[in-house]
Amino acid sequence: AQTVTQSQPEMSVQEAETVTLSCTYDTSENNYYLFWYKQPPSRQMILVIRQEAYKQQNATENRFSVNFQKAAKSFSLKISDSQLGDTAMYFCAYPPSYNTDKLIFGTGTRLQVFP
């Protein structure tokens, strides 16, 4: 079965510091996409970043970047210069096959940013 694992249920970081959230997944596909979604206290999910597996370059979006290790099937999210507004649940997700219409989500990592 194809799965996605987030091994850190909770993490905390001080404001302005850097934190890395881990995610591993299992797929037999060669071309696929990987996603990090954020769910703030408002509970509305927001896309943070997307990575295309066939691209060597790691995706970046402002303070958010990924460390994508295709062979290891690892897709971690790095948040630089953490801000109080980054406090949220973070979910890793991917489509289990190329022609699928659904995403598999991890169980999430709760990130708390402290002043």
Add this chain to the structure above:
Amino acid sequence: DGGITQSPKYLFRKEGQNVTLSCEQNLNHDAMYWYRQDPGQGLRLIYYSQIVNDFQKGDIAEGYSVSREKKESFPLTVTSAQKNPTAFYLCASTQGGVNEKLFFGSGTQLSVL
């Protein structure tokens, strides 16, 4: 502003009752999804629809039903057959399928009285 509107924000269901959760989008997206979120778990797919008048079961469709009579609307009915309906329900939409960005509503918290 374009987006997805879910209503109500909170909903209470009595034993044996069917309840309907509303999801409306004005993004002109073809695909719409319903996810269920339980504490400590990721999102699980209930139903999805790629086009009007067509929809498919997701991983946990039992006890739920949907309709897609209009492009902008994708209501979810939680039937009395769903024995454990207490959860947070999220509606999402996208134009290009799940390899593209999903836009989410703000969710409905359903509880059993």
